[in-house]
Amino acid sequence: MAATLKDVAARAGVHPSTVSRVLRKQENLKILDTTRKRIFDAVEELNYQPDFTARALRMKKSFTIGLIVPDIGNPFFSRIARTIEQLGFEKDYTVIVCNTDEHQAKENKYVNHLLSRGIDGLIMVPAQDSDESVNKVLEHKVPLVLIDRLFEDINTNAVISNNVESAYNAVKHLVDLGHKKVAFLRGRNNIYTMTKRFEGYQKAVDEFGLVKSDSLIVGNGFSFDDGHNATTKLLNCPEPPTALLLTGNLITVGAISAILEKGLKIPEDISVVAFADSIFSPYLVKPLTTISHPLYEIGSKAFNLLLENIESDEETLPPTQIMINTQFDIRETTGKAKAA
Amino acid sequence: MAATLKDVAARAGVHPSTVSRVLRKQENLKILDTTRKRIFDAVEELNYQPDFTARALRMKKSFTIGLIVPDIGNPFFSRIARTIEQLGFEKDYTVIVCNTDEHQAKENKYVNHLLSRGIDGLIMVPAQDSDESVNKVLEHKVPLVLIDRLFEDINTNAVISNNVESAYNAVKHLVDLGHKKVAFLRGRNNIYTMTKRFEGYQKAVDEFGLVKSDSLIVGNGFSFDDGHNATTKLLNCPEPPTALLLTGNLITVGAISAILEKGLKIPEDISVVAFADSIFSPYLVKPLTTISHPLYEIGSKAFNLLLENIESDEETLPPTQIMINTQFDIRETTGKAKAA
DNA sequence: CTGTTAGCGCCTTCAC
DNA sequence: GTGAAGGCGCTAACAG
Secondary structure, eight states: OOOOHHHHHHHHTSOHHHHHHHHHSOTTSSOOOSHHHHHHHHHHHHTOOOOHHHHHHHHTOOOEEEEEESOTTSHHHHHHHHHHHHHHHHTTOEEEEEEOTTOHHHHHHHHHHHHHTTOSEEEEOOOOSOSHHHHHHHHTTOOEEEESOOOTTSOOEEEEEOHHHHHHHHHHHHHHTTOOOEEEEOSSTTOHHHHHHHHHHHHHHHHTTOOOOGGGEEOOOSSHHHHHHHHHHHHTSSSOOSEEEEOSHHHHHHHHHHHHHTTOOTTTTOEEEEEOOOTTGGGBSSOOEEEEOOHHHHHHHHHHHHHHHHHOSSSSOOOOEEEEOOEEEOOSSOOOOOOO | OOOOHHHHHHHHTSOHHHHHHHHHSOTTSSOOOSHHHHHHHHHHHHTOOOOHHHHHHHHTOOOEEEEEESOTTSHHHHHHHHHHHHHHHHTTOEEEEEEOTTOHHHHHHHHHHHHHTTOSEEEEOOOOSOSHHHHHHHHTTOOEEEESOOOTTSOOEEEEEOHHHHHHHHHHHHHHTTOOOEEEEOSSTTOHHHHHHHHHHHHHHHHTTOOOOGGGEEOOOSSHHHHHHHHHHHHTSSSOOSEEEEOSHHHHHHHHHHHHHTTOOTTTTOEEEEEOOOTTGGGBSSOOEEEEOOHHHHHHHHHHHHHHHHHOSSSSOOOOEEEEOOEEEOOSSOOOOOOO
């Protein structure tokens, strides 16, 4: 078994509490003479490491934060996670990663679990079927920062993107290229980002007098298959759209695969703009025109906001919402609309 | 503050230990009469959740496993992490994710930290500058499974790939296409996978009488820039290679960008085979010929092996090493060698 | 079947 | 400056 405070104390010939003090107190707040050396020697010899669990129990502070995301396998989330973990490391916080797979039930289970673990704070991308778990966290007065999605009727800390504007600009770009019929491939319905992006899409459709039809709004999931199926369905229409607005990494890959399977050319036959954050985007079949996120910025803003809340003496700070601008890169998957 | 066992006990008019038992013991092993109901009611009313930290301290079991990888932002690792987390969830284990960035110092710090946290097991991709941290984990008798890399002189559990064979086959494929001058872009040196892949490369070079030159062995890092710079250097040679064997996701993106910047065509001017695990691989400039890993399989094999070790009564089980075969997909980045 | 007692390893009063 | 005592919330061993 690992050495304990008591062991160190015995070996150094002092009381455990003394060891505890020496090991933790700032180097010399209350100066100790040679005891100090004896203790450090003992620590060295016994290879003593304080027991984190015991300390957490006693201090009601775990130096642990939770990170709940839909899918850490998705580059968007994994790169944000990377940043958060890295900044946490610098501040001695450790992060527990949880995937909800967009399931509310999993999210609830995780939230309960993390709460009972005594995490110091939580960063999460809510699955958003309900606000149950968010409220639970709030009730427990555990610092919380939402990323990418939020509930408009709950005032929480959040780091989100300018979805409406991003989608609007993307469609406008297509309009400038002569497109009149633009499809919107949404991920799961009722998700904040989707609602907002759809809002931007709609606004542009109305403003520029594009073809408006429910048949152009397709998809209901974030996976490769979701993207593939929705696109296939679209392309099988008698008069398919000439451009696609894709709303996620995996959806994008699925859509591209469906287009290629159909033997269509991008952008000659169909243009594509995607919300995508893969490092591979610029090197696809055709370099992909994307709306991408400054992932490091999102991760670090979220982490710092959380840390502020954790370290604040106030029980709860007034919520802060940070808006991050996406980046729009016009590359080669968007081109002139085919003449009708 | 959250309710405690004592609170529940008081409210139910029983002793805390009784509550503890009722809440934990399998539904009816030793049957309790109406006390049970009183307790459950109290739990309900107080919204009681057991404190995980206290339980961990008492039971010396944290239901937590550590996962140390170089960079969770890299799809190879993030997708493995996803699997491990998911399987952990099913078994009530929670996972702490750590990025080493290939730095031994960070790895050591993390290992110490995780150990002092009392993790039940550890899955790691060692940074491999030294075996210090691996040995430390072993000393502490904490179940350990290595992924992707191992130390040949330390007998540990591990899930690795058939690197030698994979690299050999890739080069052979190039040879079949007429290539005589194949470059090897390695990631960080002294890393198990690199050594092995290089071994396969060398074997093929020797066996098929390819051009053998140190100038064809370039690169020393896993980043985009590493891939970009190494490739640029290669292409600036008076007689550049006609094919490249790339050994990582980011290296691949960097290499492709360098090739395109030079105005060269893939595969007409230069062929490319990559160890790559991005979902985007099939849809690159040219669909990428890849050696890819069954990531779910790697993650689940690793997790199950770890779980076996955690749950075993033996203090240490004999180490198991599992070899996983990569998949070779010939797509369109490899073509006939240019006539000299 | 349920209460009592003890203690996991640590930190924090409060004395001396 | 250092020791002693108590307890964070829980479980385990032993009584009854």
